Amino acid sequence: MQTIMPDKTRLKRWRINLFIFLSVLGPGIITATVDNDAGGIYTYSVAGAHFGYSLLWSLVPITIALVVVQEMVARMGVVTGKGLADLIREEYGFRLTFVLMGILLLANLGNTISEFAGLASGMSVFGVSRFIAIPLGAALVWILVVKATYGVVEKVFLLACFFYVSYLISGFMAHPDWERAAIETAQPNLQLSADYLYILIGLVGTTIAPWMQFYLQSAVVEKGIKLKNYSYSRWDVILGCIITAIVAFFIVIACAATIFDSGPRLIQDAADAALALEPMAGRAAAALFAFGLCNASLFSACILPLATAYCICEGLGFESGINKRPHEAPTFYALYTGLIVLGALAVLILKESMQVPIILLSQVANGILLPFILIFMLRLCNREDLMGHYRNTKTFNVIAWSTCITMIVLTLLLLISTIFPKYMP
Amino acid sequence: MQSISVLVQTDDIDYYGFCGFIREKKGRHPMIYFTELENLPAFDAKGEYLGRLVDLAINPSQSPLLVDTYIVKTPRKQLLAIAHKQISSISVRAAQTSVPAAELPLSTPDEGLIRIKKDVLDQQIIDVNDQKVVRVIDVDFDIQPNEKHTDLRIVAVNVGAAAAVRRLLQGWLQKHRIRRVTSMLPTKTIPWEFVNLIEPDAARRVKLRISYNQLAKLHPADLADILEELSRDEQRSVIEALDDETAAEAMSEIPARMQVALLNSLSAGRAADIIEEMAPDEAADVLQELPPETSAEVLANMEAEEADEVRELLGFEENTAGGLMTTDFIVAEESATVEAAIEALKNFSGSPELIHSVYLIGTNLILTGVVPLARLLVAEKDSPLRELSSDPIISVPFHADEKAVIATFHKYNLLTLPVLDDDDRLLGVVTADDALDLVVKGK
Numbered sequence: 001m002q003t004i005m006p007d008k009t010r011l012k013r014w015r016i017n018l019f020i021f022l023s024v025l026g027p028g029i030i031t032a033t034v035d036n037d038a039g040g041i042y043t044y045s046v047a048g049a050h051f052g053y054s055l056l057w058s059l060v061p062i063t064i065a066l067v068v069v070q071e072m073v074a075r076m077g078v079v080t081g082k083g084l085a086d087l088i089r090e091e092y093g094f095r096l097t098f099v100l101m102g103i104l105l106l107a108n109l110g111n112t113i114s115e116f117a118g119l120a121s122g123m124s125v126f127g128v129s130r131f132i133a134i135p136l137g138a139a140l141v142w143i144l145v146v147k148a149t150y151g152v153v154e155k156v157f158l159l160a161c162f163f164y165v166s167y168l169i170s171g172f173m174a175h176p177d178w179e180r181a182a183i184e185t186a187q188p189n190l191q192l193s194a195d196y197l198y199i200l201i202g203l204v205g206t207t208i209a210p211w212m213q214f215y216l217q218s219a220v221v222e223k224g225i226k227l228k229n230y231s232y233s234r235w236d237v238i239l240g241c242i243i244t245a246i247v248a249f250f251i252v253i254a255c256a257a258t259i260f261d262s263g264p265r266l267i268q269d270a271a272d273a274a275l276a277l278e279p280m281a282g283r284a285a286a287a288l289f290a291f292g293l294c295n296a297s298l299f300s301a302c303i304l305p306l307a308t309a310y311c312i313c314e315g316l317g318f319e320s321g322i323n324k325r326p327h328e329a330p331t332f333y334a335l336y337t338g339l340i341v342l343g344a345l346a347v348l349i350l351k352e353s354m355q356v357p358i359i360l361l362s363q364v365a366n367g368i369l370l371p372f373i374l375i376f377m378l379r380l381c382n383r384e385d386l387m388g389h390y391r392n393t394k395t396f397n398v399i400a401w402s403t404c405i406t407m408i409v410l411t412l413l414l415l416i417s418t419i420f421p422k423y424m425p
Numbered sequence: 426m427q428s429i430s431v432l433v434q435t436d437d438i439d440y441y442g443f444c445g446f447i448r449e450k451k452g453r454h455p456m457i458y459f460t461e462l463e464n465l466p467a468f469d470a471k472g473e474y475l476g477r478l479v480d481l482a483i484n485p486s487q488s489p490l491l492v493d494t495y496i497v498k499t500p501r502k503q504l505l506a507i508a509h510k511q512i513s514s515i516s517v518r519a520a521q522t523s524v525p526a527a528e529l530p531l532s533t534p535d536e537g538l539i540r541i542k543k544d545v546l547d548q549q550i551i552d553v554n555d556q557k558v559v560r561v562i563d564v565d566f567d568i569q570p571n572e573k574h575t576d577l578r579i580v581a582v583n584v585g586a587a588a589a590v591r592r593l594l595q596g597w598l599q600k601h602r603i604r605r606v607t608s609m610l611p612t613k614t615i616p617w618e619f620v621n622l623i624e625p626d627a628a629r630r631v632k633l634r635i636s637y638n639q640l641a642k643l644h645p646a647d648l649a650d651i652l653e654e655l656s657r658d659e660q661r662s663v664i665e666a667l668d669d670e671t672a673a674e675a676m677s678e679i680p681a682r683m684q685v686a687l688l689n690s691l692s693a694g695r696a697a698d699i700i701e702e703m704a705p706d707e708a709a710d711v712l713q714e715l716p717p718e719t720s721a722e723v724l725a726n727m728e729a730e731e732a733d734e735v736r737e738l739l740g741f742e743e744n745t746a747g748g749l750m751t752t753d754f755i756v757a758e759e760s761a762t763v764e765a766a767i768e769a770l771k772n773f774s775g776s777p778e779l780i781h782s783v784y785l786i787g788t789n790l791i792l793t794g795v796v797p798l799a800r801l802l803v804a805e806k807d808s809p810l811r812e813l814s815s816d817p818i819i820s821v822p823f824h825a826d827e828k829a830v831i832a833t834f835h836k837y838n839l840l841t842l843p844v845l846d847d848d849d850r851l852l853g854v855v856t857a858d859d860a861l862d863l864v865v866k867g868k
Contacts, residue, residue, distance in 0.1 A: 081656035090547050094562060094592040149866065224657070224686030317560030317584065 026154075027219035028074060028233070030303070031212050032066075032240030033161045036247050037300035038118020038270060039111070041293055043206045044248050045273035047199050048255025051191075053177070053184040056252055058200055060185065062207050063245040065403045069374070070237045072381045072392070072400065073213045077220030078230045079390045084217040084373075085315030087380055097315045100372060103365045105335075108211055108308040110362015112343030113355060115304065118297035120347055121271035125290035131348065138344035141302045142337065145322060160299040164247050166292040171250030173285035174277060176257035185249070201414045207244065208407060210369040213377065215307035218314065230390075254281070254289065305339035360418055367415035374404040454567035456580065458588075459541055460595045460603075461517045462566070467497045467507070468519060469526040476500060478520055481566075482538040483579060485634040490617065492566065492577040495520065496532050496540075506532035514575050515568060517600045523574065537632040541579075544622065549655070550582065551621040553639040556647040558654035563588035565614060582620055585613035625658040627665065637666040645671070649678030652687075661690045664699070673702035676711075685714045688723070697726030704776055705731070706751035706859065709738035738853070746830050747823035749863075750844040750853030751779065757810055759785040759793045764806045766796065778856050781840045785810055792820060792843055792851040820845050823852055827863055834860045 036044075047055045073084065080087060089097040119137050120130035144156060191197075216237075225233050255273055258280035267273050270293050278286040306322075309332050313320030319329040326333040346355060378400055381392050392400060465478040476499035484493035495507040497520075506529070513523040522529070539545065541564055549560050563583035569576045587607040594603045621639060624630045640648055640663065652660050652675060664672050664687060676684055676699060688696045688711065700708045700723060712720045712735060724732045734752045741747025753775035757766050766783045773780055783801065785794035794814030804813055820843040821833055833842060834857060842855045 081658055086656075089560065093547055094589065095595070098589075098593060221656070224682050226686060226689050228689075316589075317562070319557075 026236065027216055027223055028070065028237035028240035029161060029243060030157060030240075031070070031216040031219065032237075032244040033164060033247075034215075034300045034303045035207060035209065035212060035244050036164065036296055037111070037115055037304075038122075038293065038297045039114050040206045040248070041118070041251060041296060042270040042273075043199070043202045044251035045255045045259075045267060045270055047203060048252035049259040049267050049273065049276070050199060051196060052256040052260040053180050053253065054189050054191065055196075055200065055203065056181060056184040056249065057186070057188045058203055059245050059248055059252075062204055063241050065204075065407060066208055066241045066244065067238055068400055068403045069208060069213065069377070069407075070216055070241060071234055072377055073217045074220050074233050074237045075230065075390055076377070076381060076387070077217040078225050078227060078233055079387050081221055083221055083311070083314045084214050084377070085311045087386070088376055089315050089317075091380065092376065094316075100369065101312045101315050103369050104210060104214070105308060105312060107362045107365035107369060108304055109339060109342060110359050110365065111209075111211070112301060112304050112339050113346045113362075114359050115297045115301040116343050116347040117355065117359075118270060119294055119301065121269045122274070122290045122293035122297060125271050125274050125286065134344050134348050137298055137301065138340050141298060141305075142340055145302060145306055145336070146333075157299070157302075160295055163295040164243075164292065166288040166295070167247050167250045167254070170277065170281065170285040170288040170292070171254045173288070174254040174257040174281040176253040181249075181253050181256075197413075198417055201410045201417070203248075204407065204410045205363070205367070205414045207248075208370070210366055210373045211304065211307055211311070213373055214311040215303065218307070218310055227390075254285070257281075301340070301343065305336050305343070308339060309333075309335035363418050364415060367411045367418070370411050371408040374407060378404060454569050454578075457515075457517060457566050457568055457577070458583070458591060459546065459564040459566070460588075460591045461600050462515075462577075463542070464596065465515075465517075466519050467495070467522065469522050469529070470524055471526075473526060474500075475505065475522070475526055475529070476503075479504070480540050480542040481577065482535075482540050484538055486537060486632075489634070490578045492541075492579065494532070494538065497529075504532035505529045509576055510574050512574055512576075514570070515577065536629050539622070539633055544624075545582065549623060549659075550615075551623060551640065551651055552615045552619055553621050553643070554615070554619040556643055556651060558651055559584045559615070563591055579617050581614040581616045583612065583614050586610045587612040623655065623659045623662065625662040627662065630662070630666070637663055641667055641671045645674035646678050648675040652679055653683065657686055657690060660687050664691065665695070669698045669702045672699045677703055677707045681710070681714050684711050688715065689719060693719070693722045693726050697723045700735075701727050701731045704751050704779075705734045705738055705753055706749065706853075708735045709748075712739060713743065741823060744827050745823060746821045746825040746842075746844045746855060747852065749827070749830060749855045749859055750823075751775075751856065752853045753779050754784060754841075754843075754851075754854040755780060755782075756784045756786050756851065759787050759811050761785075761810050762807050763801055763804045763810060763813070766801055766810055767806075770798075770801075778858060779841070779854065783810065784843060784851055784854075785814060786851055789848070790850040792818060792845060792849060794818065795843065818843070821855075822847065830855055831860055831863055 076082075076084065076087065082090075085097065085101070088100065116134055116137065120133055123133035124130065144153060148156070220233060251273075254277060255267075259267065259273065259276045262280060267276060271290060274286045274290040274293065277289055310320055312318070312335055313329070313332045318331040320332040321329060324332070346358065350358075378392075378397075380386060381400075382397065384391055459481070462478055462481065467475040467478055469475050476497045478495060479498045480496040481492045482494040482496065483489070483491065487493055491509060493509055495509070495512060497505045497507060499505060507520075507522055511522050511524050511529075512520060514521045545561050545564060547561060549558050551557075552559055559582075561582045561584065565580045565583055566577040567580050569578055587610040590607050590610055591603055594606065598606070621637065622633070622635050624633060624635050630636075640651070643651075648671070652663060655663065660683075664676070667675070676687070679687070688699075691699070700711060703711065708731075712723065715723065724736065727735070738748070738750070738752060741750075755766075755769050755773055757769055769783065770780055781798055783796045783798070784792060785796065787793040794811060795818055796810050796813045797815060800813045819833065819837050819839065821830055823844050823846055825833075825844075830842065833839065834855075840857045842860075843851055844853045844855060846852050
């Protein structure tokens with residue numbers, strides 16, 4: 001009897017743990033998945049197409065940096081029960097919050113445009129005109145969030161997360177050189193050419209974006225995760241970051257095995273990468289790649305405007321939430337609808353030469369925003385009255401500050417290269 | 426009409442006649458905003474520069490409205506505390522004290538003071554009049570000159586567009602220009618008496634004399650809307666301060682996920698007290714959402730009778746009539762009279778929506794009749810209940826699914842629906858409000 005007892009309790013404990021983990025599962029994984037949006041897929045494709053396997057190693061430090069940053073945000077959400085915009089408003093006042101939210105709006109308008117552009121180019125691989133794909137996509141996104149019930153939305157989102165598997169499959173179909181991929185991932189290989197650095201910085205910039213920090217913290221708060229269960233939430237974040245890295249890894253190797261090894265390495269957008277896969281990896285791989293792009297674009301076009309509207313309303317004190325009616329939360333609905341409509345219209349009406357400056361501007365806005373957000377986060381995370389026992393430890397602070405300073409330097413470099421492209425290849 | 430036009434006039438004087446000092450208006454004290462007071466230069470009795478005003482503090486144990494202490498930051502970064510009796514004048518230009526700098530004490534942190542900048546500005550407050558949670562943008566004060574000194578009295582918090590623009594322009598434009606610009610924008614103020622500060626720390630709440638009494642008077646559904654806007658610690662502080670019954674009513678109206686988080690942050694004893702006050706079906710729903718250990722702990726803390734009722738309900742599957750029903754209902758023997766039924770009604774302690782009908786049971790608890798309340802009222806006292814029963818009896822088996830329950834309510838226009846076991850014994854009752862919840866959730 002006595003020998004059986006401990007086993008039974010262990011089994012029971014294990015079951016409870018799994019139950020808790022599944023109930024807190026979500027915010028970290030969803031945030032990390034949205035991170036692999038149209039812009040991200042393009043950057044990964046370019047990295048693979050231009051430099052083959054040689055940038056793979058960077059995914060490891062990027063993932064660690066992502067975990068460090070996201071973990072702090074999730075921890076703040078669980079401990080304070082407040083969103084990041086709330087905390088910034090309470091700590092740094094109205095004016096600064098207003099300015100930050102303005103920049104965030106600008107940045108995310110640009111991001112939304114690039115999501116719809118991603119959807120248009122992904123659908124073009126299947127021969128669907130953007131004049132059909134974009135209005136349909138925008139309507140679908142709007143209706144899903146505003147009209148569907150929470151349960152339906154959650155299921156659709158989980159399904160969208162699952163569809164990222166298509167990148168894994170197309171990665172396998174490209175028959176990459178696994179041995180080389182493994183070696184290049186484990187072995188840092190920093191090349192000092194300007195071109196290489198530019199894409200490296202782009203990889204960092206596309207992976208750690210300001211809006212994610214706001215979204216993750218609000219989502220953690222919304223989910224009502226208890227302090228007691230914080231360790232599960234940390235696993236959710238870590239798992240999410242690893243999934244991001246895996247998807248990125250497969251996109252890079254798919255492009256490395258096909259475009260880098262054979263063809264002309266010029267790709268204009270992510271759909272070009274899909275088409276370039278075709279001769280080497282087959283029609284199915286190309287279709288899967290393009291399908292993944294459409295899925296990622298639609299999913300991000302859903303979350304980004306929503307996260308932006310939530311965050312701005314939270315910071316500036318407007319009523320927000322999809323459980324409210326439009327007349328109860330007019331600013332919230334105006335922001336959400338406005339971002340989708342403007343994003344879709346920009347892709348439909350504006351010529352590509354007009355879209356580019358807007359997207360560049362949004363990258364600049366992101367670049368300006370990130371250092372502020374990171375520094376505020378670190379300062380808030382060290383506040384004893386706010387975080388109590390859960391504030392950063394000294395060791396963690398060393399890691400966090402060095403990560404953030406590296407991030408800030410790289411972002412500023414990206415910013416400079418965006419504003420003055422002449423000095424970059 | 427008269428009063429409106431007068432109001433516009435006085436406002437005009439305020440905006441356009443404004444030339445450095447705020448003029449006193451007829452019967453009203455001149456108003457000044459916190460954005461205008463912040464960073465105001467302060468001078469001592471000899472006219473020497475002391476520093477800048479950084480915060481104002483109210484001492485609720487002295488006076489709920491009066492600014493008690495003015496906190497001034499000197500050029501050497503020291504914080505001075507100036508008592509309100511030492512302020513001889515204050516305007517948008519400067520604050521003047523009536524004592525020399527040497528006599529002013531350093532400011533020490535005091536938990537018993539409400540600091541406007543630290544505790545009010547940019548924080549969430551509850552507007553008990555509009556039943557909303559809002560974030561404070563600016564604070565309005567009255568200037569009240571007395572014989573020997575000048576006082577500031579807090580009037581309202583400001584949340585409108587005008588206040589937002591004032592915050593944005595503060596320090597960048599001259600104060601009268603800012604007033605002119607913002608005069609064109611809509612303002613929204615919440616009088617201080619309707620402002621309920623939120624302080625999660627119970628000890629400090631007592632010191633600051635913050636009570637949630639006004640919240641207890643709100644409709645539970647409105648109170649629930651307010652709770653939803655607050656962070657978890659703030660929610661807990663409000664629930665802790667409410668009586669069990671109000672807390673239970675409000676808790677029944679908030680989303681399940683929030684209920685769970687909130688109950689988890691309370692002690693098991695208090696959670697049990699609150700759940701006891703809920704209708705058994707709602708209590709069962711809440712307990713079902715809690716992790717098994719917590720749920721068992723709460724049940725152990727509940728009164729035996731209530732706990733048994735809830736336990737019984739927990740045995741039914743969630744999306745069936747059994748999972749939806751409550752065990753709070755009124756039964757009478759089928760041979761009983763109207764008088765006995767009315768007596769039973771008087772002694773019923775469940776919620777009022779459950780007394781729409783009296784259920785008649787025969788041998789072995791088999792449901793034999795349903796008497797609507799309206800018929801009881803018009804019938805003779807000694808008539809047997811059996812004769813008043815609606816015919817036929819509409820009921821569902823406990824394993825009927827949600828859709829069947831909703832369809833039955835819809836088809837027969839019911840307010841309550843009895844739930845039976847396989848032997849036609851009465852187990853419980855589903856009420857129309859729960860059916861409506863299902864319809865809304867599954868829209």
